[in-house]
Amino acid sequence: MTSAPPSSFTHELGQLKAVCLDVDDTLMDGPRASRRALRELLGTDRAWPVWERVTDDYYGRYVNNELRFDVMCVERTKAFFAAFGEQIDYTEAARREDLRMAAMQRGWGLFDDARPCLDWLRDSGLRLAVITNAPSAYQRKKIAAVGLADVFDVLVISGEVGVAKPDPRIFRTACDALGLSPGEVAHVGDRLDTDARGAASAGLHGIWLNRDGAPAAADVPTITSLHELPEMLVADLPAIPAVPELIR
Ligand SMILES: [Mg+2]
Incomplete structure (x- = not known):
């Protein structure tokens, strides 16, 4: 299920240049x-x-x-x-x-939907970043352990930048590191307030990954699996290639 995004979100998605993702409970199981x-x-x-x-x-x-x-x-x-x-x-x-x-x-490992989604985002020409609340060495070790060390253009880790989600500064730090304005960047994460609303308050496109079927939130675009992310992004992004069959 993909909930209908607010009209302003759909309108602005055509400018999307990068996608940031949370790590724990978003990419990693x-x-x-x-x-x-x-x-x-x-x-x-x-x-x-x-x-x-x-x-x-x-x-x-x-x-x-x-x-x-x-x-x-x-x-x-x-x-x-x-x-x-x-x-x-x-x-x-x-x-x-x-x-x-x-x-x-x-036992560290990725959710089954993580790698196909990351591959699609990368193949679509979008730049990729991580925004995560964790200590530096621990999180870098974790990201490497699941084979994602070379996947991201930017890693923004709260233990390194001194602020944590949902503080808008951590989202803006990611945008600055990408060389993009917040309106050109989406952030996807499993925590409604920490990730989706936090990103939205910093001017990014906040997307909530509601894996557990929590009660819906009307104010943010929502997906229930990373398999749904490409479809949400192509809805208003004609420059991005069609969703490949393998992750439909
Ligand atoms: Mg998380």
């Missing part, structure tokens, strides 16, 4: 790797909803500069076990987090 890591650590993933809740809380603290990333990871694991009544000290939490992180990194 983070939940699959993270869930698998939990299963390796505990022998079961029944506690997954608790892990997701604790992660939302603690990752937000990292993005807001309340916790350093490595400290956040350990504190998150400590809080996760505390949620089940097990109080562990920082050293034990760090040991368990090391095991979990290693297991997760072994």
